[in-house]
Every structure is written in C-alpha cells, then in structure tokens.
Amino acid sequence: MTDHSPSDPASSGPGARDVFALAWPMTLKALFLHGTIVIDGLLLSPLGEEALAAMGLATALGGIALGVIFAFSHAMQIRTAQAYGVGDRVFLKSALVSGGVLSLGIGVIGVLAINLAAGPLVARLAPSAVVASQAQTYLAIFSIVILGEAIGQGIASFFNGCGQTKLPLYGYLISVPVNVLTTVALVHGLWGLPALGVAGAATGSALAISLQTAFWCVLAARRYGYLRRVEGWRNGAFGPTIRRHLGFSLPIAATFVSATVATHVCSLFYAKLPLNAFAALTLIAPWNLLAGQVSMQWTQATGILVAQLIGRRTPPEVLDRFLSRAWAGAFVAAAVVAAVFLVMCFSLDLIYPDLEPETRAILFGFLPILLIIQFPRATNAICGNTLRAAGDTVYVMHIFVWSQWAFRVPATALFVLYFELPAFWILSLFLWEEVLKFPAFHGRLWRGDWKRSDVSS
Template structure:
C-alpha cells in the first residue's frame, strides 16, 4: 500500500488526476455495460432496444442502491486508511460487504415478486414485456456479482489502489462483448437468444470481475483474517455505526438513481422510436460524464484529508481553483465527445429507423451545454460532503429531483406529449436549479472551518 494520505503534502492537480483517471475508466466500463448491450442489440431493431431499456431501468434501481452504499463505504475506507488503523479497515470492509449483500438479497426478492407485473404494465406490447422479463432473470447474476464487486472496488479506491478495480473491468468487459455476441447471434453453435444473450455476456463479465477483486484482496491483505477485534467493540456495533455513517450519503445516491430510473420508465411512454433514442443517449450521457464525476469525487477525497490536517482556507481556495479549472476543461471535452457521437450516429447505428436517428442527432444543443453546470455542481457537492455537510447536499439533490425533474418529466410526457428533445432538456434545467444552492453555500465558506467527519 501507499503511505497514509494524512502524511502527504497538500495535493496538486496532478495528484487529483492520478486518483481520478483509473476511477474514470472503471466507471466508463461500468456504465459501458449498458452501452455495449444497447449497441450489440441495436441490429435486432427498436422493439429489442425497448425491451433492453425497460429491463435496464428496473435493474438499475437495485444497482443504484448498491453503488450508493459502495460510495459511502469508499469514504469510510479512506478514513480508516488515512488513520493507518487495520482494525478500522477490517471493520469498514466487512461492514460494507454485509450491508451490500443484505441489500442484494432483499432487492432480488423484491424484483422476483414485483418486477414482472411492472414490466407488463409498462411495455408497449407482450413481446417487449417477455423479452424484458427474460433479460432481467439472467441479469440477476450481474446484480449479485456487483454486490461483491462494488464493495471491493470501494475498498481498493479508498486505499489509493484505484487501478485494481480498473484492471477487473479490463478483464471482464472484453469477455462480456465476446460472450454477448455469441449468444445474441447464435455463433459457434450456441443458441441465438437475442436480448437475453446480452444479459449472459454481462453476467459472465461481472462474475470474472468479482473473482479478480476477491483474489486481489486475499493476495494483498489475507482479508484481514489475522487482525483481531472490531472498531466498535463487536461486529454488530461496527455494522450499525457503518450504516449510520452511510445513510445520508447513500440516500443522496439512491434518490438520484431512483429518480433517473423513474424518469426512464416515464420515457417508455414516448413513441417506440423516441424511446429507443432516449435508451441510446442516456448511457452515453452517463459514460461521457464519468470523468467529471470522478474528478469531483477525487477532489472531495483530498478536501476531506486537507480539512483533517487543518490546512488553511487560502490553501483550500488555491487547491479548489486548480481543480475547478481542470473540471471546466473536462466539461469541454465531454461536450466535444457528445458532438462527435451525434455526428457519427448514422455510422454507429446504421440499422436504426430514420426517425430514431433524427431524434438522437437532435439532442446536440442540450448535450453541448449540459457538462458545464453539471461538472461545477459536482465539485461543489463533493467538497461540501467532504466537509461534513452531507445533509445539505442530500437536500439539494433530493428536492431538485423530486420537486422538479420527475414531476416536469411526467407532465411533459403524460400531459403535453412533447417531443423527446424537450424531455431531455429537463436534465439541463435540473442542473441550473441546483446551481445557486450549491455555489452560494460554497462561496459562503463555512465549510472551510469544518472538522473531519467523525470516525468513531
């Protein structure tokens, strides 16, 4: 392991980049699972894409919950690593894994009981509903593997080994593509399973990733089997403390994930071609935006460490100014990426209907502007969270989502029947709604005098 972060000097922009880039590539590959599935399924036509989008929206609810607790575990692990306490590290790791597996079990039971009827109610026709059901049944393996894999990824990120989770995806994603192609198209004597074949590829890749991360943990730490005791006296007390710490952070991510997937289910009420275009563009938005989000997370981690070492406000301002300038450059690159995808979409998706492609390309004005307020808001949110203002950050996200984004999306689709362009524009408007709440709080500067989050 690297030396404790508490012993490192005030970080530079290069330090943030060193922490952020492996997280970015790993996040791109995580979101890229959906992009890959959509791309490989797109030759089957719009109904197959609709089935994939519908099943993905339902499964995404549970994956989002798992990812939210993994993000909280990542901060907890980083605190333990900064303090150089092996008992704390062991407690944080096993507490996070216990919570992740419990959420997975409850979530899969809920999907088994209610996922089918929900898909039946939202699908455009019985074939789409049936294919979505079949995809979701196999995708349950992905959810179980990610329950383990995301927690272990958070452990390695928190200890500064951000490349190990990246390596796991470099192993799993190519296998995902190959296996998906075989089972979608029936190559090498395998059955041609269409949409379900994409789920088989995703499950194979996810299992390999979880296996690699488990092996890496055992090889480096022995899973802390030689460390005696628990941080809070007993394992149960450690799990309870971990859950209490994680709740406000997880609630923020859970709200964002639930709101996104509720909106995706609302998008299903658009016409098939417009819904197909939304199904294609949303994963690209997630994939392209990951660098800005990873940069903001890395910035937040370093801000927390600086506050813990009582670094002066002037030094914090200098550090954030550099991080903010780099975030602006990243936003410009993301916008350029969006423009490229729109321009090349006829070649990327040659088999799609002309109306679907026209809708997809027409999103470009929104995509050109979206990265800038989104990236700036992310820097603010992660900085405030690092300073302990987790409740404030949670409120900004939750109320902007549930008092603006979700109702606006529902009204535009269900009552005004507007084109998909204006539905997607709600994402940009949401960032503008959050902008003053985040930036005025940060400018006020109270967060600079915050103590490091309680590590008890």
C-alpha cells in the first residue's frame, strides 16, 4: 500500500494546506449532522408543544446510544490513521473489521436497551400519556437510525483515517435533502403520503440514514474491497485483535462520554437559575456546538495526520515542523470562531427579536468569555489529538475526566446552588477548565515522548 499522504514526510512533511484539505469536509459533515436535529425540530414545531416534547424526549434517550457510537468512531478514526501510516494491509483490515464489529455491537446493545427499558422510563419522564405514546413510537423507528449509524459511522471514520474525508461528506449531501423532503411529506401528509406526525420525522431520518449507510458501504466495497483478500490479523487472531482495538478505544470513548454526561449534569444545575439566565445559557449551547466545529475539526484533522506520520516513523524534526504549521492554523480557526461569536452578539436584536431585553443583555455579556476561550481551547485540542494519535489515550482521558468532575461540575453546583452567581461567572467555568488543562496538556506534549511512539502493535 503506497498511496500515502499528499506531502513527502521525509523532506518537510505536510503543512496547513494538508490539514485544511482534511478539515473542511469534516467540518461541513459535522454541521450537517448537528443541523439535522434543528431541522427536525423546525418541521415538527407546527404540530405543537406535545410533538416537540415527544421528539425531545425520544432523541435524548436515543442520543445516548448515538453518543457512544460517535465516541468509539472517533477512536476508530485515529486507529485507522495509525494503520494507514504504517502501510500494513493486515493492520488496515484489522482496524476496519475490529472497529466495525465494535460499533455494530454498541448499536445492537443500544437498540436492545431502548426496546427493553425505554418504555417505563418514557412513561415516567413524559408530561402526559400522549407525549409518552408518541415518544415510544419515535424511538421504535429511531432504532433503524441507531443501527444505520453504527455501521455508517464506522465506515466514515475509516475513510477519515485514510485521509479521504470527502467521502463521508458525500453521504451527507445525499441524506440531508432526503431527510428534509421525506420528513416534510410524512409529518404533514404531502404528495399523497400519510400524515404520520412525530412518527413521520423518525421515518424520514431512518430512510435518510439507511440510504447514507448503503452509499458508504458501496464506496467502501469499491475502494477497499481488496482487504477481503488480505489474510491474517494484526495481533495473530481476530479475538486478540479486537481486544487490542477495544483497549485503544475505551479511553477515547470514555473521554467523550464523560464530557456529554458532565454537560447534562451541569444543565440540570442551570435549571435552578433565574429564568433569563437559564434561557441565555440554553441558547448559547447550540452556538458553541456549531461554531466550535471549525476549530474542533481542524484539530481532529491534525490528529489524523500526526497518527499517519507516527505510523510511518517520521523523524522528530519533521513532526515538529508539521505541528507548528498545524498550530498556527488552529489559531486562525479559533479566530474565525471568535469572529462568529462577535457578529452573533452584536446581532442579537435581529437573531432573537422576541427575547426579553434582560436575556439579550446576559447573552451579550458572555462575549468576553466567548472571544477568549477559543484560543486555549484550540491549543489544548491540538495537544489532546496529537497525544491520542501517539497512543497516549489514557493520559488524555484523565485530563478531561478530572477537569470535568473534580472542577467544572462541583464548581457549577457551588456557583448556582450556594453562591447564586450570575450566568457570566457560570459560563466562565468553561474558560477556567481550559486554563487548568493547559499545563497538563502542554507539559506532556513538550516532553516529546510522543514523537517516538510505536503505534504498530
């Protein structure tokens, strides 16, 4: 296998242009992924609050399974990049099959858990019997989405790890229009189709994800079908190989799952704030998620290239040159995100004309934090993704888990429940969390051990 990265690592290595080539399709894909949920909410809003509550409750439960799938798919992306850098077809086949089987297993477990346990939980959480019934119907159909994503995200992560980030984007360019059109038709009964309401939104998503996954499967078979003829497994047999993949993936997945749970726990504390403060923190969350994809995907693309270079045993001086270029690009990406928040905060009257003036004032007051935090967040992410690419996954996990559960979560509880501080200081905890992570990340990276890592095992 000789089709390596676009630049010659033996000379100067890849640069910011190579990172950008990987990052922009990943950024668009992430925006499509998160934007689909927003679109479904807009399409269901004419049906009233009960329909929205049913979808919100169902997606909150189904989203747990999807979150775990996405967490393990990120680990598979890094493992694939290592295998691609090593240039060993047995390693590449092992990464694809092990990651795919693991992802599908998580999807099956998630679907079984939903079908066995979600009924009583939905009945307890739903505000009415009508909402509970609609949420259970949505979840039953949403099981197809979970299984489709379990297969599809594994393939998409494999493409990303091989440096072919445009291929997953093509799948979303197909699925998003299909999702919108079928959801509109099935929710409202257009073009002779039945009006299914909430079930129509789930059906539209299921059809779109099924089509997207089938498309990716065809692409994988055409481009990497030769791996079926490769004999053997990376660790001798399939059992040890998948255990090795699981051991590599668990710390990465735990990092992402911990972040999700910590965010939800903090959101529960936010509910105890005054209404305007709670609304402001709720409104800023999706902006953070969407705008932050620009710098997040840049740092993930950096991690992919670092994993490939380490797998290729690239000289330390070449790794240093590449990382300095990628780091400069990360600061540019952070500046772009900061500019987005600057424009957003000065356009609050246009974006949210119906909000109370006090809520808009709180949102505008967040601006200093939103401008500053992008830079330490980006440089910490560069460190984290670089260390993960070198296999230092447990150390990265500890940094995230301890900063969340030993600092941000208890500090949020104290600020909200005991000190009753304004929303500005509560949001500032995200900035202080990045400050706390800064020396742990940068000290580990500057030691330089990651440059000599052996990722071939």
